Amino acid sequence: MLPRSLPSDIDLALRATLLDRPWWAGPRIVLLISPLAGLAIGSFGAVSPERAPQMLYAAIKLPLMILGSAVVCLPAFFVMHLALRARRDFPLAVRGVLGGQAVFAIALAGLAPLIPVWYGAVHSHRLAILANGALFAIASACSLVAVARAQRRSTGPRLTSRALLVCWLFLYTLVGMQTAWMLRPFIGSPEAPISFLRERPLTNGYVAVLRQIVGG
């Protein structure tokens, strides 16, 4: 059922050497591996059968979030390469970024078994959110390590490739947080009914969080 090259692809991605494989090897890892993490993230309070669909929803939404954000960012990334006269390095940079996304998914799935253990220990929705925040932060750091390693192969000036990496990080974080907001809920508040998306998904996450803080 699973492609036979998947284990070796995962290994190569973690060593930032996925560049030797076809371009779709990275997205394929995201599609096949990140749903495992989604299952774990959605398992909050899954002891009751009516909360079980949340696991399935999170498993479907997680790869959408990871790949969707990248698709939105790539055109701007391309233009940045043109502007900084690094057009030649663009294919390599895209491959590096796709490999980084694969590492993100692998790290999420690798740490995912710890999440149900945490849920079992704390029984609190707020602490569940905190744990998931930590999970995503660690996975992002892992992914960053892989992208930076892959970028060392670019032939352009070191400063340019560094600047482009920072640009990508900024863009992807900006877009990724909003995508995550639109695709919420992943964990599922115990008070809210189970749903694939919240009632008004197309709102601005940053404004909503700001309102929460300011209280307006």
Added chain:
Amino acid sequence: MKRLLGQLDALLRARTTDAPTDGEPFAGPPKRLLLAMALALGGVYGAFMGWYAVRVAGFEGLAQLASTTVKLPLLFLLTLAVTFPSLYVFNTLLGSRLTFPATLRLALGWITVMLAVAASLGPILGFFTISADSYIFIVILNVILLGLSGVVGCGALLQRLRSPAAQWIPRDSATKAPPTIVYQPADVGRQTLFVWIVVFGVVGLQMAWVMRPFIGAPGEEFAILRPTGSHIFAALLRLARVAAGAP
């Protein structure tokens, strides 16, 4: 039996092959045998641990003894099952050369070494169980003995992580050269060990809390598992407050 002890001996001496290959750089027992050894050695220590219940409650304590004999190795193996995926991810990201199966064998070997050391300390625990009957003393002694086996096990793991067979230099896609082994600074091994200890230690503590009782406090009813809720750190905090004299 003699062959089995020979395999255990090879494991404890952390023998590595002279010509490491990508897949299996370490000599020693295969995974299935490591699993069986871990179950048996953990069972030995578990039996000594559960003996206290027999000493306190007589025949009725036998249930606790049997339960601890099974649960102690399971505690280590279940913790590994939960943490292993993340251990593999960190290990590989930090630059280890080991593949997924080889990392699994390394981790299983690590646990087996810890349990072997614990089993060797079992008679000491038994000696104190006969001669001293304070429950708190036995609890603290168990923490010390298991901590000691953890330290020795981690030392053995560090040696393996630092061995040239475990170091990885990524293949250069331009030249398509095969992976080369070079001696790297000891940091890779040390970083990996640090991450493994933190992840395995924290999850292991919580797992032990979920799977309690192991010793069985005198006067409490026997149960295979106590009803849980909360986590080990809340329990430790409560204990510290009580120790500090809070109401």
